[in-house]
Amino acid sequence: MSSVRITPVADPTTTTPSWRKWAVRAAVPVAGVFLLLASLWLAVRITPLQAVTAAGQTVEVGAASPDFGPSGPAELDLFGQTISTQPDFPGPVRPRLRLTHITANAELQQLLGSGDHNSAGLLGRQLSEGWLRYGLWEGAVSAGIVVVVLSAVTGLRRYSMRRTAVVLLAGAASMSAVNVVGFGLLASGTPAALRHVHSLSDLVGSGGTGYPVAPADGPALGAVQAVVIGDSTAAGIGNRPLPQPDALDKACGRSADAFAEQLAAVNDWNVLNLACSGATVRTGLLGPQPAGPLSAPPQIAQLQRAPKAHVIIVSIGADDLHWADLTRFCAASPSCDDRATDAYFQQQTVAFVMDYRDLLTQLAALPGNPTVIVNQYYDPFGPDTSCLAAEGVDAAKAKTLQNRLDQLNTALRQGADAAGFTSVQPSFAGHALCSAEPFVQGPKDKAPLHPTAAGELAIALADQQALSVARSPGAATSSSSR
Known part of the structure; x- marks a missing residue:
């Protein structure tokens, strides 16, 4: 009887193929x-x-x-x-x-x-x-x-x-x-x-603003207690004119309803409003600005003629970013969140923050250590954009514009914080453009998207609240009016 050899068979559940070992x-x-x-x-x-x-x-x-x-x-x-x-x-x-x-x-x-x-x-x-x-x-x-x-x-x-x-x-x-x-x-x-x-x-780089700015010629304005510098929002453009405006007041669009006038009345202050419509950091605040047939001297130069001013309020940035042009382009285009427009906005924002740093440095050097408030911008649109349909602005476009405005406000806030200043964001909640009682001028008004007299008052109240906080012990450097 012959013997039979039985070859053991490998258990496939316990043996790993060699290629898997090499793979591991x-x-x-x-x-x-x-x-x-x-x-x-x-x-x-x-x-x-x-x-x-x-x-x-x-x-x-x-x-x-x-x-x-x-x-x-x-x-x-x-x-x-x-x-x-x-x-x-x-x-x-x-x-x-x-x-x-x-x-x-x-x-x-x-x-x-x-x-x-x-x-x-x-x-x-x-x-x-x-x-x-x-x-x-x-x-x-x-x-x-x-x-x-x-x-x-x-x-x-x-x-x-x-x-x-x-x-x-x-x-x-x-x-x-x-x-x-x-x-x-x-x-x-x-x-x-x-x-x-x-x-x-x-x-x-230096940004080309040419700071530090020397004081303007002329006698000291010793009776001035507060100074406002900035653009058309601070000038109060589109509202009631000043009772006795000079040529530069008219060219700059300064108004009797500007928040500078409101603060003067509430605090019984002598407030010097140097704001001018169209002002940017480079052309307006740190450098001269064409204003119609006139040339407005640098606002910082004029500010230094008021050595006893203990409050400085700044409203700047929208004209640096060509905000009005961006808004008009957005309204006329099918969409305003395209790459080209966004790239242009980013380029303008970078240029602005470099100039803004020069401005903050100049303000920080002012003698007397005045309280400096930097105003951020309000939301002009709000959740309802129905009244802007005829102008070509819908909710999506308004959201894009608001996002860009938020980016500007972030730069304003962070810059103020870095310089140890106070930053304020007025709120127009419930009083946006399409509300029953808007704080914003409409498309048919003299200065669309700018504050009405009530809007200027809201800004003044936000600044007044910030001044109270800034003067209290342990105050924070940023605030918001809600």
């Missing part, structure tokens, strides 16, 4: 690289920026998202707007800077040529040190992210304590090596480049 082995390094890059990406976003203070400014230093180019500009966050710096920085890892506080004296001395060179150079040295501190913090945060993720993986796979320790150490060491390459090699020239920064003007 190949996936491990790929997953490791992905983990390192993802940890780096996340760490750049959550690592706290490092604050440095020098040359009258406080700037937070961090890293922007890595770029694949060999060099390029850094990013400066100026009042909520991201601005590419003029100088380029070497490597794909570049700085991200955020201005959080400004004081005037140090930078004004530099602009006048009397600043201390060593003090000016201090900003660059501080930025360089802040960058190095940020690199250390980012390295620790990214390594911590890797350790947390690997701890979860080893726990799920029930690795031994020894094997777990080896995996965690290897992950932390690999992440540290990536950071050494990223900050130590690919961004090795960044500290030296930052040391050449003496002021923010070295990063983004």
Whole structure:
């Protein structure tokens, strides 16, 4: 009887094909690289920026998202707007800077040529040190992210304590090596480049506003207690004229209903209203402004003739962004949220915040430390746009315009906060354009979308409330009238 050999058959449920083993082995390094890059990406976003203070400014230093180019500009966050710096920085890892506080004296001395060179150079040295501190913090945060993720993986796979320790150490060491390459090699020239920064003007330019502005000629206006500077909203255009206007009052559209006049009546103040329709920061406040056949002198120059003014109210920004033109274009177009219009708006906003910083610096340098209030803009549309159908404005267009106005208000608020000023946003809730009692002039009125006399009063009340808060102990620097 012959013997029969029985060959054991492999259990398909317990045997892994060789190609799967190779696939798993190949996936491990790929997953490791992905983990390192993802940890780096996340760490750049959550690592706290490092604050440095020098040359009258406080700037937070961090890293922007890595770029694949060999060099390029850094990013400066100026009042909520991201601005590419003029100088380029070497490597794909570049700085991200955020201005959080400004004081005037140090930078004004530099602009006048009397600043201390060593003090000016201090900003660059501080930025360089802040960058190095940020690199250390980012390295620790990214390594911590890797350790947390690997701890979860080893726990799920029930690795031994020894094997777990080896995996965690290897992950932390690999992440540290990536950071050494990223900050130590690919961004090795960044500290030296930052040391050449003496002021923010070295990063983004001066803006061409020509500040500081010298006081205007003429006798001191010692009886003036408050000054309003700004555009047509502050001038009160479209409302009752002043009882005895001069030629410039008429050319600028200044009104007896302007909120400056309301504040004067309530507080028994002598208020100087320098606001002029069409004024921008560059042409109007820091520079002369054509006003019909006349030339209005810089409002800041006129303001300095009132050395005893203890309140300064600013209303500016809409004309810098060509708000009226954008509104008319939006009404005439099928849609106003196209890329070209948005790109134009962003370009104008960036130019505005650079000029706005010059204005804030000049205001911060005023003697006597007056209370400065920066007015934001009201919402003219509200939820109901039915009365604007004939003008081509529907709810979607109104929303687009309001979003852009919100962006301007963010810049106004953040700039005021950085300078230590008070920011106010008047509310026209329930009194928008299509309401029964609008605070906004309609399309057929003298100055469409500008405040009515009641709207000017609402602005005055919001400013009055902010003044009361600003003068109380421990006051916040921003407020809203609801």
